[in-house]
Amino acid sequence: MDSTAARKANIPSVIISNFTFDSCYSYLQAFNEEASGEQRIETKRLNELVAITVQDYAQAELLLRLPGAIPIPGFDEDIPLPATTWVEDRTGFFTAEIDGKLAKGKDSRMRPRRTIDMPLIVRPLTRSAYEPKTKLALLAALGVPAELLKSETKILLVSFGGQVIPSPSPPTSTDHDLDDGSSPNQTRPHDSLLPPGWIAIICGLPPKARPHQIPDRFFSITDSKFNYVPDLTAIADVVLGKLGYGTCSEVIATRTPFISVPRKMFVEEYGLKRLMKESSTINVEMSIKEFEDGRWASYILRADRLKQQQVPKDHPTSSNHHQQNPKLILNESQNGHAVDIVVDHLEVFMFEKKTVK
Structure with missing residues (x-):
């Protein structure tokens, strides 16, 4: 102890x-x-x-x-x-x-x-995280097919806080009825892991995972130089994972929609759900069964649709953002200030302890 x-x-x-x-x-x-x-x-x-x-x-x-x-x-x-x-x-x-x-x-x-x-303490982004060329370089490094090697390609980041996860399984059925905003006459993508035009980047695949063991349009960062998760979170259109402080702080800081798979026996999640709600961060809950059955697509579309409904024009993911994004610089400044606050409290605490002695 x-x-x-x-x-x-x-x-x-x-x-x-x-x-x-x-x-x-x-x-x-x-x-x-x-x-x-x-x-x-x-x-x-x-x-x-x-x-x-x-x-x-x-x-x-x-x-x-x-x-x-x-x-x-x-x-x-x-x-x-x-x-x-x-x-x-x-x-x-x-x-x-x-x-x-x-x-x-x-x-x-x-x-x-x-x-x-x-205050919220989060790992800082690199200054190039929101630059269009960074996303294209990431897609190229992952070996994305030519038809998806473009800025319009949507990215799902699958991250479970550093935990090693098995390769996703294909969907087991098509009977899911989540409301994703589509009309009854439209083809509903419940029988797929990913919607059309999307790729998935997986953090935490076993090092020995082979490409043929990973579903189509899924890519691993295991051997990639693009493995800094805060930047990947900023580049991603949606993040899928568990509620943990690191992931929650990063999706809050980057305003990236989150799909959370609950761990019903872990009470920490209640505090983090409260934080996500207070910060108006999109958090779409996916059951463990839906996750394991590979029925992800509707949740991805729902989270992305909610982002489009709330994203401001000056947000880095908006089409109007510039390479020198003022919000990115502001976030770096705020995070540095948050870290300084922690250090200040620790220094005051240690000074008081020495004074008492």
Whole structure:
């Protein structure tokens, strides 16, 4: 236990996160063996393990709380466990009570363990990310067929936060009825992974994956020089993945529509869904079954259509953007300021610790 070890060694410890695993462990109570596919831990034993984990996190002296946070039991002493009581199945979000408590700032220097809310921190883009030539160079490097080697080609980025994922499977049926805005007389692309005119770039394919194992119009960045995910997120028209802080921060910063595949046993997602909603970032939810069955196309079209409905004319993905995009420079400046805020708080904390000694 890191914080406990630090305390015993008389070393100050700081948590920089939007969640801690004690909440995640506590939330496992909501699932039986049939739902989880795993052997269920007996409730009494699970509660004992959660209590040990809470106590360890509570040994930290400072929490720099990132956006998209859920209750952190070692610091949020007014929010009791279990974590199963924090959410509403009906809405898919936190209860009003929990939502209200999370909305309150906690910059109180009178507490022995204090919490300070941080701004959104995200990996910066390179300055060429939004230049048309960058997208064309990416398509060429991936070996995209000549008919798709053009700026009009749409890109789906498949990214699950660095996790290795299996090659996508072809669709198993055509009976999906998601409303994608098409008329009954139009051909609905429910029997395909990708709509016409789209390609997919996959992050996290096994290194030994062969081209013939990947579906048509799918490409891997494993051996490509274009492997910086923040830039790929900016270039992509839609991102498909799981709700995690890194991915959410990047789609928020680049205003890229997101299709999320929920992990029903992971309570961190509730905080990130709240963040996506507050930031007006497009988040279309795809069930695990739809994902595994390969019925993606309608979700992709829906996310892209929602983007077209809300994108401002000065956004980098608009046809009016310039090579020297002012929004890109502004984002770099804002992110640098956010990092400076974290560093400043850490320096103040360490100065106070030295002064006390």
